[in-house]
Amino acid sequence: MHKATDWDKIDLNLAPPTEEPMRQYYFMKKAREIVAEESRKLGRRLTADGETFGCPNV
Numbered sequence: 001m002h003k004a005t006d007w008d009k010i011d012l013n014l015a016p017p018t019e020e021p022m023r024q025y026y027f028m029k030k031a032r033e034i035v036a037e038e039s040r041k042l043g044r045r046l047t048a049d050g051e052t053f054g055c056p057n058v
Contacts (some may be wrong), residue, residue, distance in 0.1 A: 007032075 008024075010029045017023045039046050 005025050007025075007029055010026055011025070012030055012033070016026045035046055
């Protein structure tokens, strides 16, 4: 069963945890903050585009 993560308890001022999955959550929170900062700088939400090549089922 998936347990909800309390993002407020993850302190990015500390070194990244060594144990999974807390290590992954640490970097997920760090990425969220980077995206939020870039969005603030641009004044809009960031977007992404995924392009696949050679997929015959599309």
